Amino acid sequence: MPFPFDISATEGRARTGVLKTPRGDIRTPAFMPVGTAATVKAMTVDQVKQTGADIILGNTYHLMLRPGPERMETLGGLHKFMGWDKPILTDSGGFQVMSLAGISKVKEEAVTFSSHIDGSKHVLSPERSIQIQADRIGADISMQLDQCVAYPAEKDAAKKAMELSIRWGARSKAAFGTRETQALFGIQQGSTFEDLRRQSSEQLREIGFDGYAIGGLAVGEGHQAMCEVLDYAPEMLPADRPRYLMGVGKPIDLVEAVYRGVDMFDCVLPTRAGRHGQAWTWEGPINLKNARFAEDQTPLDPTIDGPSSTYSKAYLHHLIRADEILGKILLSWHNIAFFQALTAAMRDAIQHGRFEQFRKDFHARHTSN
Numbered sequence: 228m229p230f231p232f233d234i235s236a237t238e239g240r241a242r243t244g245v246l247k248t249p250r251g252d253i254r255t256p257a258f259m260p261v262g263t264a265a266t267v268k269a270m271t272v273d274q275v276k277q278t279g280a281d282i283i284l285g286n287t288y289h290l291m292l293r294p295g296p297e298r299m300e301t302l303g304g305l306h307k308f309m310g311w312d313k314p315i316l317t318d319s320g321g322f323q324v325m326s327l328a329g330i331s332k333v334k335e336e337a338v339t340f341s342s343h344i345d346g347s348k349h350v351l352s353p354e355r356s357i358q359i360q361a362d363r364i365g366a367d368i369s370m371q372l373d374q375c376v377a378y379p380a381e382k383d384a385a386k387k388a389m390e391l392s393i394r395w396g397a398r399s400k401a402a403f404g405t406r407e408t409q410a411l412f413g414i415q416q417g418s419t420f421e422d423l424r425r426q427s428s429e430q431l432r433e434i435g436f437d438g439y440a441i442g443g444l445a446v447g448e449g450h451q452a453m454c455e456v457l458d459y460a461p462e463m464l465p466a467d468r469p470r471y472l473m474g475v476g477k478p479i480d481l482v483e484a485v486y487r488g489v490d491m492f493d494c495v496l497p498t499r500a501g502r503h504g505q506a507w508t509w510e511g512p513i514n515l516k517n518a519r520f521a522e523d524q525t526p527l528d529p530t531i532d533g534p535s536s537t538y539s540k541a542y543l544h545h546l547i548r549a550d551e552i553l554g555k556i557l558l559s560w561h562n563i564a565f566f567q568a569l570t571a572a573m574r575d576a577i578q579h580g581r582f583e584q585f586r587k588d589f590h591a592r593h594t595s596n
């Protein structure tokens with residue numbers, strides 16, 4: 228029985244609802260902070276909770292290299308290990324292998340690669356990825372193993388990767404079996420080719436998943452090209468199940484993807500940008516390193532609880548300039564809280580039938596650079 232997904236309101240293609248899991252409810256549209264190596268970088272789980280996040284991401288690739296799948300299970304699984312008792316979604320590791328690992332080889336049977344940490348050899352098959360995600364890490368939501376092609380892609384290469392991903396999707400589903408307290412999401416591929424994405428969607432639907440991700444985007448195509456794919460891709464997927472756009476994105480990407488029917492997001496941007504002094508605001512990103520903040524006593528955002536409303540830009544400017552650890556902590560915390568405030572505002576707008584107005588106001592106020 229898949230997790231109940233109750234859509235409480237829609238406006239055009241945008242939806243708002245709740246994905247109910249044994250470890251807690253996930254309010255959608257949802258932004259999922261990324262916790263690569265069993266930590267949302269520079270934040271305690273309590274701080275992550277305070278931002279309003281309902282779910283975080285774990286990463287099979289990183290965790291299988293360190294501390295290792297079997298040790299993770301010995302230690303009671305990721306929730307216990309890191310002290311996060313709400314839902315965790317893990318990616319299957321294939322994307323990270325292609326972007327992080329040393330030499331890697333993709334075969335029908337599995338991906339083989341050498342660790343970027345110590346060069347050790349590893350094998351990731353659909354079956355092994357499911358075992359690591361669902362049984363060793365204990366993820367509430369696991370992702371099928373897939374192959375994401377770079378952008379731009381030749382249509383033939385995109386077709387081959389999409390068809391391999393479908394075969395791996397079927398093997399992932401078979402390995403996952405039927406579970407009462409855990410879910411498995413399929414991943415749509417097909418690069419920027421509408422017919423490939425349609426073929427992928429139809430075959431994913433036949434296999435049957437608890438939720439469906441849109442993969443193969445945020446790989447360098449840019450906002451415009453991504454939106455052109457999102458003009459059709461989300462609605463090729465079942466309307467009654469969650470749609471997760473992987474690796475996205477900037478605030479403007481979230482607004483435009485929600486407008487086109489996406490429910491769930493993950494991105495390293497809030498924490499990564501925070502560590503480099505960038506703070507996200509309703510007017511767009513600002514960099515606290517900039518001298519113009521040296522005597523600015525206003526807070527980042529008085530409407531957001533926590534560091535966003537309790538510290539001056541001048542203080543944050545000082546911390547970042549001094550490369551103080553606290554600067555990375557406070558800006559990561561603010562950015563995650565801002566992304567939660569953004570998704571909360573979109574949920575509220577859709578619930579009250581004013582998302583169109585929200586989207587217009589957002590564009591008027593936000594200058595993305």
Ligand SMILES: CNc1nc2c(CCNCc3ccccc3)c3nc(N)[nH]c(=O)c3cc2[nH]1
Pocket residue numbers: 261262263284285286318319320321322370373374375414441442443444445446473474475493495
């Ligand atoms: C940034 N752009 C982007 N990211 C993509 C990802 C990874 C999503 N983030 C997962 C993560 C988990 C923990 C720690 C860090 C990251 C994808 N994952 C899969 N499986 N397939 C994709 O097509 C795919 C496409 C992507 N584009």
